[in-house]
Amino acid sequence: xxxxxxxxxxxxxxxxxxxxxxxxxxxxxxxxxxxxxxxxxxxxxxxxxxxxxxxxxxxxxxxxxxxxxxxxxxxxxxxxxxxxxxxxxxxxxxxxxxxxxxxxxxxxxxxxxxxxxxxxxxxxxxxxxxxxxxxxxxxxxxxxxxxxxxxxxxxxxxxxxxxxxxxxxxxxxxxxxxxxxxxxxxxxxxxxxxxxxxxxxxxxxxxxxxxxxxxxxxxxxxxxxxxxxxxxxxxxxxxxxxxxxxxxxxxxxxxxxxxxxxxxxxxxxxxxxxxxxxxxxxxxxxxxxxxxxxxxxxxxxxxxxxxxxxxxxxxxxxxxxxxxxxxxxxxxxxxxxxxxxxxxxxxxxxxxxxxxxxxxxxxxxxxxxxxxxxxxxxxxxxxxxxxxxxxxxxxxxxxxxxxxxxxxxxxxxxxxxxx
Amino acid sequence: xxxxxxxxxxxxxxxxxxxxxxxxxxxxxxxxxxxxxxxxxxxxxxxxxxxxxxxxxxxxxxxxxxxxxxxxxxxxxxxxxxxxxxxxxxxxxxxxxxxxxxxxxxxxxxxxxxxxxxxxxxxxxxxxxxxxxxxxxxxxxxxxxxxxxxxxxxxxxxxxxxxxxx
Numbered sequence: 001x002x003x004x005x006x007x008x009x010x011x012x013x014x015x016x017x018x019x020x021x022x023x024x025x026x027x028x029x030x031x032x033x034x035x036x037x038x039x040x041x042x043x044x045x046x047x048x049x050x051x052x053x054x055x056x057x058x059x060x061x062x063x064x065x066x067x068x069x070x071x072x073x074x075x076x077x078x079x080x081x082x083x084x085x086x087x088x089x090x091x092x093x094x095x096x097x098x099x100x101x102x103x104x105x106x107x108x109x110x111x112x113x114x115x116x117x118x119x120x121x122x123x124x125x126x127x128x129x130x131x132x133x134x135x136x137x138x139x140x141x142x143x144x145x146x147x148x149x150x151x152x153x154x155x156x157x158x159x160x161x162x163x164x165x166x167x168x169x170x171x172x173x174x175x176x177x178x179x180x181x182x183x184x185x186x187x188x189x190x191x192x193x194x195x196x197x198x199x200x201x202x203x204x205x206x207x208x209x210x211x212x213x214x215x216x217x218x219x220x221x222x223x224x225x226x227x228x229x230x231x232x233x234x235x236x237x238x239x240x241x242x243x244x245x246x247x248x249x250x251x252x253x254x255x256x257x258x259x260x261x262x263x264x265x266x267x268x269x270x271x272x273x274x275x276x277x278x279x280x281x282x283x284x285x286x287x288x289x290x291x292x293x294x295x296x297x298x299x300x301x302x303x304x305x306x307x308x309x310x311x312x313x314x315x316x317x318x319x320x321x322x323x324x325x326x327x328x329x330x331x332x333x334x335x336x337x338x339x340x341x342x343x344x345x346x347x348x349x350x351x352x353x354x355x356x357x358x359x360x361x362x363x364x365x366x367x368x369x370x371x372x373x374x375x376x377x378x379x380x381x382x383x384x385x386x387x388x389x390x391x392x393x394x395x396x397x398x399x400x401x402x403x404x405x406x407x408x409x410x411x412x413x414x415x416x417x418x419x
Numbered sequence: 420x421x422x423x424x425x426x427x428x429x430x431x432x433x434x435x436x437x438x439x440x441x442x443x444x445x446x447x448x449x450x451x452x453x454x455x456x457x458x459x460x461x462x463x464x465x466x467x468x469x470x471x472x473x474x475x476x477x478x479x480x481x482x483x484x485x486x487x488x489x490x491x492x493x494x495x496x497x498x499x500x501x502x503x504x505x506x507x508x509x510x511x512x513x514x515x516x517x518x519x520x521x522x523x524x525x526x527x528x529x530x531x532x533x534x535x536x537x538x539x540x541x542x543x544x545x546x547x548x549x550x551x552x553x554x555x556x557x558x559x560x561x562x563x564x565x566x567x568x569x570x571x572x573x574x575x576x577x578x579x580x581x582x583x584x585x
Contacts, residue, residue: 365441
C-alpha cells in the first residue's frame with residue numbers, strides 16, 4: 001500500500017505491518033506527557049496497576065502549567081503529588097515554577113517533541129506536535145499511566161483526510177484564520193476518528209510556529225492527529241533552534257486518503273469562531289458591532305514568539321480601550337525572555353495590557369482572567385464552549401493574535417484592517 | 420452487564436467542559452466530581468438523576484478536553500452506561516478505561532425520548548426501549564474494549580498484564 005505520512009510515522013513505531021485503516025496496532029512511544037490536572041490521576045492509575053517503575057525516566061514529561069502559579073490549596077496539592085512522583089521515579093523532565101511553560105509550546109522548544117516521533121499526552125492538544133511532523137495524540141490519564149508503565153500503547157490506524165491550501169494569504173490573515181476556516185467547513189466532528197494531513201503551497205511557505213498553531217486545533221475538528229510535512233523549512237527551523245534536523249520522511253506521491261479538502265486561501269479574510277462552538281466561524285467584517293470586556297493573547301495555540309510579535313505590531317502606539325482587560329501570557333520562559341529583550345513587553349505595558357506568567361490559566365477558565373455574567377472575550381485560545389472561560393452566561397470569540405489585539409484597541413470584535 | 424434505567428437525553432457536541440467544568444478538576448474523587456456532573460450544561464442537572472439512570476447523547480458526545488474526570492463524573496453521578504449517536508475519540512477510550520460502556524447507535528438515537536426506560540444486556544448484545552417496546556441495534560463493542568471492561572477498566576487490565584509479566 002502506498003503510504004501517507006501518518007502511516008509512515010506510525011510504522012516506525014510498530015512491528016505490526018500497517019495495511020489498512022481500522023487496524024489496531026501496538027506502538028512504542030517516544031514521549032509520554034501529563035500536566036498538573038491529568039498527572040495526579042495518571043499517577044493514581046499507575047499505582048493502581050501495580051506498576052513500580054516508569055519504562056524510561058527520560059521519556060516522560062510532567063509539566064505543571066494549567067493552574068500555575070497554583071491558584072488554591074487543592075491545585076497546589078495536585079503539584080505536590082506530581083513533584084513527589086517525579087522525585088521517586090527520578091524523572092528527567094519535570095517542570096514547575098519558573099522552569100515551566102505551556103506544555104505544547106515547551107516540549108518542541110526543548111526538543112522533547114521531534115519530527116517522526118510518536119507522542120501521547122494526557123491533554124487533548126497533544127496533537128500540536130503534528131506541526132513538526134510527529135504523530136501526536138491526546139488520551140486520558142489512565143491510557144497515559146499504561147504508556148508510562150509499558151512504553152507502548154494501542155492505536156487504531158485512522159483514515160486520513162488531506163487538507164490542501166492553495167493561493168496567497170492577504171494581510172492580517174494568519175495560520176489561525178486558516179485553521180478556523182477549515183473547522184468552519186468540516187465541523188467539530190468533521191474528522192472524528194480520523195487523522196488530518198496538511199499540504200499545499202500555502203503550507204509549504206507557512207512558518208513552523210504557524211503550523212503548530214494549526215495542528216493544535218486538529219482536535220477541534222475531532223481529529224486524532226494533524227500532521228504537517230517534514231520539509232526543508234522544518235529542518236531549517238530545527239537547526240536554528242539547535243535541534244537535530246536530519247529526518248527525511250514524506251508521504252508517497254500516490255498515497256491513499258479518505259478524502260481531500262481543498263481550500264483556496266486567496267481572498268480569505270480574518271475570521272472568528274463565534275460562541276459557543278469552534279465551527280461557528282464567521283468573517284469579522286460580517287459581524288454586527290460586538291462589545292467585549294476581555295482579551296486573552298496566549299495559550300498553546302497562539303502564545304509563541306511570532307504570535308506576540310504580530311500582536312505587538314498592532315499595539316505599538318495604540319491603547320487598549322477603557323473597560324477592556326487585555327491579558328498577554330507568553331507561553332514559556334524562553335518566549336517571555338525574548339519578548340522582554342526585544343521590547344515587546346514594553347509595547348504591551350505601554351498599551352495598557354496585563355502581562356502575566358506562562359500559564360494555561362484563562363483558556364480553560366482556571367484562573368488569571370475569568371469572565372463574569374454576560375461578559376464577552378476575544379481570545380487566541382482554542383475552545384469557545386459555553387462557560388469555558390467562566391460564567392455560563394459569558395461568550396468567547398476565538399481569533400488570531402492580530403485580530404485579538406485590534407479587538408482590544410477598539411473594544412469590540414475587530415480585525416486590524418479597521419484600525 | 421445487565422441494567423435497566425430511565426433516560427436523560429442531551430444534545431449534540433456536548434463537550435467535556437460541559438460534563439465537568441475545569442474549576443472542579445482540583446480533585447479526582449468520583450463522588451465530588453459526580454456531584455457536579457453536567458454542571459457546565461446546567462448547574463443542577465445532576466439533581467434529576469437517580470442511581471442507575473442512563474444518559475442518552477447526540478453526536479460527538481465528550482468532545483474537547485481529554486479530562487478523564489468526565490467519565491468519572493458520569494459514573495460518580497450513578498450513571499452506569501451512555502447511549503449515543505457518536506462519541507469523541509478521546510472520550511471513547513477514557514470511558515471504557517474507567518469501566519463506563521458506551522453504546523454507539525447513530526440515527527437510532529431519535530427512537531429514544533427523554534424519560535424513556537431502557538434495558539441493556541451487553542452479553543446478549545441487546546438494547547431495548549421498554550417504553551416504546553423497540554429493539555435498537557448498536558455498533559458491536561470492539562474486542563479490546565470488551566477485554567478492558569471485563570477487567571473493570573484499564574487499571575485492572577494493565578495490572579493483569581504486569582503481574583503476568585513477572
